Amino acid sequence: MSYIEVNNLVKDYKINVKKRGILGSMQSLLIPEYKMIRAVDDISFSIKKGEMVGFIGPNGAGKSTTVKMLTGILMPTSGNIITGGLSPHSDRKKNAARIGAVFGQRTQLWWDLPAEDTFDLLRYVYKMPEKKFKANMETFNELLGLNEFISKPVRQLSLGQRMRADIAASLIHDPEIVFFDEPTIGLDVVAKQKVRDFVRHMNKEKNITMLFTTHDMGDIEKTCDRMLIIDKGKIIYDGTPDDIKKKYAKYRTLIIDFVEKQSGIEIPGVEVCEDKGNKVQFRFIKDEVSAQELISSLTKKYEISDFTLQEADIENVIREIYEGGIKCDENLCGVC
Amino acid sequence: MRTYVEFAKKAIQNNIVYRVNSYAGIINTIVMIFVNIAIWRAIYEEEATLEGLQFRLVITYIVLSFLMQSIFVMDEYLIQYKVRSGSISTDMLRPISFLGYVFSHNIGVMLFRIIIQLTPALLVAIFFVKILPPFSPLIALYFAISVLLGYLVLYSINLVVWLTSFWYFEIFSFITIKDAAVMILSGALLPIWFMPNWLYNLVQITPFGSIYSVPISIYLGQLPETEIYTKILLQIIWIIVFQVIGRLLWHCAQKRIVVQGG
Amino acid sequence: MDKQKMFTIPELTKLFFVHTKLIAKTTLEYKFHRSLISVAIFCREMISIVTMYLIMIRFVSIKGWDMNEMLFLYSFLFISYSLFVFVFAGIRDFDAMVQSGELDRFLLRPLGLIYQVIASRADFSATLGHGAVGVILLIKTAGSVGIEWNLRNTLAYIAVILGGTVIQASLFMVSSCFSFWTVNTTNLRNLVFFNARRFAAYPLSFYPGVIRYLLIFLLPFAFVNYFPSLYFLNKPEVSILGGWIPYLTPVVGAVLFFLVYTFWKFGLKHYSSVGN
Structure with a gap:
């Protein structure tokens, strides 16, 4: 049974065209010019409960717009999204109670305070019973070794430690689905491995549906069962990371x-x-x-x-697809 | 030289980008002028001397002060930004003078202000507020020179404050306290002849008076010619004093960068 | 399940103070720096007090207002603003929240957006800086302007301060609504708020009609300090409306907040269709 159902999703943006030079900036000061951009162009897909799906695509391909719509931050221009029976945008608060999100480049932890303070806050934000909260903290501590650094101010943590704490913070309330945006960016090999192992473990243990947007193919190969490649607002590949290698490498x-x-x-x-x-x-x-x-x-x-x-390295294959070197095969990409 | 002109142009362009800010800045200055005129009108209405010279002198003083304030705006956080982001190290590798860069950037900011904010505010001041014209063409010239020097006095004091960025990570407090000192002790808030003696004397002996009260007093013809020269000389002295302090601080700062790598 | 996820008022209050506790902890991490900012804000605010003081020692009384009455009038602005930056600093910093992506993070949480914006910030430095100015002015003037501090007047005073805080919060919120459309609104806010506040420093009767109407109907600073001061100082103008004047302030505050909140929701709708 599918947990996320996306049908004919479209997102248009109006953007302000900026001109160069002093005269140009004077001109856009007085008469701003706009241009319409279609960031997401009629895409449909569905994701099963407990699936691990990687979203990849070049910058500006529309993947973060898609994720923003899936999380309820953005409203679609047309088309519809159902996650677990709810519309993420119109049922924002209800939906938010059961999603988690990790942004590799932006922490949700309070920068000047120990991570434990943020956890304490999140306990109230998600209205967690104390017993449940303690049990989850226990699990995270076991798997991520939080206790080593949980009482140090976040600004003093290494990137790896901070990331571990951030991931724990996003999973503390037992979400049904978690969005990861570049979860391993800047991490060293060992830290990356820890994060990936933990993520896989949580997926197996609690059947959490997980979506990744990343540029790191390692993340996708090591954690995802399925991969969606988005380019110019369209899905150009939907299948396993292995298949793409077999077919295109x-x-x-x-x-x-x-x-x-x-x-x-x-x-x-x-x-x-x-x-x-x-x-x-x-x-x-x-x-x-x-x-x-x-x-x-x-x-x-x-x-x-x-x-x-x-x-052939999957990274090279993907690069060739972006550059148009490989045309997508109709048989493989059911949704192209 | 060409490089520094480019820095100034860049600063102008950066300012233009913020459309809403540009429009609002104009109105800001004009509103400020109107509030103050209303207060002084209320005062003079009681004394029934609204048409008198005294009232027009006060209004001219206040309006000139605001017009000058609206163009004496500098990018107060440029050096702090450079230090905090670490880009100061790359700036120092370039074959340009860093202080020269800071100066030309701020000249750019001022030019932008003159184009966007001063012109409309000045038109309002002349046609609606009816400020007094300068005492004579020669006085106008002295005034222009003195305004320029006033700007440089403020710039030099500012530079000293900005350079503390090398020793303290957030200089908002220093800048704000400095601004308070400048506003109260420069005669920017109200005509100096209304001040109690002790404050009047403070304005005369501190460098702050050279920023606003000297040029305005010249414009209003309140200084005899010999005193104009001494006041202008005093402005130059203050510029030199603060430039020397600034250079010394910059010298120490450079050493600090070399030792700590920014 | 739905019932369990709804927040009750005590829960929201508790969560608000959990936030405040964390903000206080953060502030204490930088004790020296934050205290310095308080001092700086105090100095900055003293500029206009000094101006008023200098004018009043020279002219003694303007249109029936003497120095202490004038400073009493001004004190309302500082005390209510101090409370505003304590409770509503998030509305003031909203621009930065949009730019840093913090807003998107709030949208991923099962709480109301405006609640999170308000709860997540408190500016202790500004609270202290403005508060110190306000309290000094109040102490200097409260005993000398002929107010009888009985229960009735004390309650009225509290109502005025609370209402004034909400009025100022609403005005700030107007400008923060624009953050949903354009990015940089600092000057626009200065225009809307700080200029109106500058007008409000002096009695409304000093100004031409247009500005009076502006400060009563459009940017109702008149209710933050002028009308309440007329009441407390027993000015002749007060006889028309009498004892009800101070309670107009919270009413105006509530109405204004409701109107601005409608605009805010409209802005949020735009944001969710365009993004950052």
Whole structure:
């Protein structure tokens, strides 16, 4: 059963056109000019309870506008949204009681006070019974190690600590759905891992529906079962992160370490993309050239000390999609 | 030089961007002038001397003070912003004088004020309030020079206050206390001849009097010619004094940046 | 479930004070800095007091108002403003909340927007700075302007201060409503509020008719200090309406707040269709 149901969602903006130069700014001072922009262009999708969905797309593609409409901050121009039986905008307060939101770049914690003060405040904001509140704090402390830093002013915390506290603050009231906006931005590898593990754990444990908007493909690959790519206000891909790799990652890269320096190796269908003497990178289309045959033909001719085979990186695939290098396949994107 | 002109132009442009602010600023000045005229009218109505020279002198004094205040507006938080954001370090790497940059930026702010706010306010002042004309063309010239010097006195005092940004993170309080001192001790609020003696003397001996009361007294022809020269000389002295203090502070600040890396 | 999620008045009050406690804690984190700001605000506000004082020692009485009466009239503005920045500082800082995205955060919480805006701020420094000016003026004048501080007058005084606070909050809210449309409204607010407040520093009778009407009907500062002062100082003008005058202030405050709140809701509707 779907928890979020979005139908023919459209959002238009009127923006003020600014001109350059002194004369230009004088002109827009006296006669402002406006232009209509369609940020979200007739999109529909549905999300099941407990699903983990990643929203990706280049800046200005319409993903944050979509999220703002899903959370009830913005009202759609047309189309409708139902989350758990409510309209997020017209039932804002009721809806807000059961959603959580994490913004990687903006904390909801009181900057000059220890995080525990914010938690205390949130207890009243969400009208939590004391027992429930204590139990949740206990869980978060166990999983995120909050106690180490919960009584230090937030401004003194490391980014990783702050993020952990922020995520806990967004989940304290047992929301049914949580929105994450760049939850791992600026974090180091270890901190990222902690955040991702925690998020997965909470999803399994409490069946919380989670939506991520992020530029970090790692977040999506490690946490999401499903990925929506939005570009120019439209959904251009809806499927699993794995599928997109299988379908669009045409190239593989083979890196060979030769014992001796080699030059001028030519194999049909294989492109040498980097040649550092001993170390050579070959790129080939995986459906046309078999990696095994390539390796065996190379070992026959040359002495090889080591090799690595790389699958195409999802990040590259996504970049190519943004740049228009890959056209979406009708069969894969049911909603295109 | 060209670079500094560009800084000034940039400051003008930044000000124009805020449309609502620009319109409101004009009305702000005009309202201020009207409130004060109403108060002084109430006072002189009682003495039944509204048509008298005394009343017109007071009005002219007040209006000139507000007109000057409306253009003596500076970007008080520029240096604090530069220090707090850390962009001061990159500014110092550029082949320009930082203090020169601050000055040209503020000249830009003043030019913007002159274009957008002074002109309409001046028209209102001349046609509706009927302020007295300057005593003579020569006096007008002295007045113009003295206004310019008044601006520089205020700028130099401000610079000293702004430079405290290097030692204290938020200089709102310093700026506000300085403003209070300037307003009360510069004769900007009411004609100095109404002040009790002790305050009158304070205005004369502190640098603040050089900002507003000197140019206005010159305009009203209340100073004999020799005294105009001494007052203008006094303005120049105050500029030098505060510029020297400012440079010294800036010197210390630079050392601080080098040691602490901004 | 719905019933459980509704907030009762005691719950909202409790939550309001939880906020206030946190704000106080934050303020105490920067004791020196915040005290310095109080001193600065005190000095700034003294500018206009000094002007009034200087004029009054020179001219003694203007249109039947002497120095103490004039300062008493002025004291209302400071005391009610002090209360305003304590309770309604959020309305004053609304512009910044829109820009920083704090408003969006409020929209994600199960509480009314205006409630959160008001509860989330209290400016202790300004409360102290303005409060000090107001209290000094009141102490200086309360005994010397011939007011009998009996129960009736004390109650009337409290009603006037509370009403005056709400009137000023409403006026601030008008300008903060514009934040839903344009970003920078500082000067616009100065125009609406601080200029009107400047007028209100002196008796209304000093001004030409247009400004009087303006301060009675459009920006009703007349109810914050002028009309109440007429009553407390037993001015001849008071005989027409008599003892009811002080209670007009809270009534005007309530009506004005209701009107502005309608405008606020309209602005919010616009915001939710355009965003930041």
